[in-house]
Amino acid sequence: MAVERIDYQAGTVVGRGALVWNEKIDGPRPLLLVMPNWLGVTDAAIARAARIAGDKYIAFVGCMYGEGKTCDGPPTSKAWVDAVASDPVERRKRVNAALDTLVAEAEKRGIGDTSKKAAVGFCFGGANVLELARSGAEFDAAVCVHGDLAGSIPARKGDIKAALFIFHGSKDPIAPKADRDALEAELDAAEAKWQMLDFGGLLHAFAEEDVNVPGIGVYHPGAAHQTYRMLDDFIQDAFAKRL
Template structure:
């Protein structure tokens, strides 16, 4: 698998993402933009995307902080992520720029199929890809795994073009049930095509083995395996117009 560090501009921010693809596969493949958790473009995030991309996708790990920055501690990560969360327009600008970089770089290499595009995100990254959808990105599918669900700029009718899938834990203390209810109200009001699967009893970050925090986040191997399969299945169905 090839992993190339890609520099691109996101407004005034000089970003560095990771383009991931199997260089032994010929022809154009669907695009998968992946927004990582609040640690940024970490080695864990890149390795996860290597597995997600496989022989099927050309993927980009989006850089939401600039310079490919990786947070060293939860406190640092919280400060970086919250600064982005506080400016929704800038948050959208950065995730849209990552999608544009994926399109540009994959097309330049002759490996990206611009007619098939999806985005997936984890935790903070899940919120980022939902903001991508709210910004009207022309992608077929957006999948949010245990991510931020509420926004100060809710979608209006006609804003969202993508089909939306949310995977969440019923006991997530970071994004609790009232946030799920608010998100549901938003999706119904804006007329989006959306679905949500709630895993009973699970906490935050159940897809990420490196993110355990007692009482807050806990990896679950079965739910993780199911979630990664669902990300692929949902995107594939969206590409085929079968949702």
């Protein structure tokens, strides 16, 4: 898989993301924005994007902190996330810039089918994908995997253009049932096309192999396998207008 680091303007910061694709495959492929968890554009995030992209997609790992910054976790990661979340307008500019950069760089290289665009995010990245959809961005499918579900600026009727799929653990302490209920009400009011899948008894971060924080986030291989398979099916169905 080819991996190319790319600098781009993202709101008030210069993001450094990673374009990921199988350079041995000919012909344009659909575009997939991959928004990473709160650790930033790490090698693990790029490897995850490469696995999802495979031969099917041109992927881009977006940067929310600027300069491709990464960290090892709390307290730094929490401080960085809180700083981004404190300015929802800036946050939306940054995630929209990541999508725009994916489109521009794929077009520049002649490798992307820019008529088919999707986004998937994990944890903090899942929340950013929801914000991308709430902002009214034009793309086909948004997949939020164990993300923070509460948004600072609720979507209004007609704002959300993408079909949404939210994967969640029923015991996730980061986004409790009250947040799920509020998101459902928001999406219904916005007349969005959405679906949500709760994995019974699971916590946060069930689809990320390197997570094991008892009581908060624990990897679950079965749920992860299902999630990756179903998110791909959902995106393909969105591209084919079957949803």
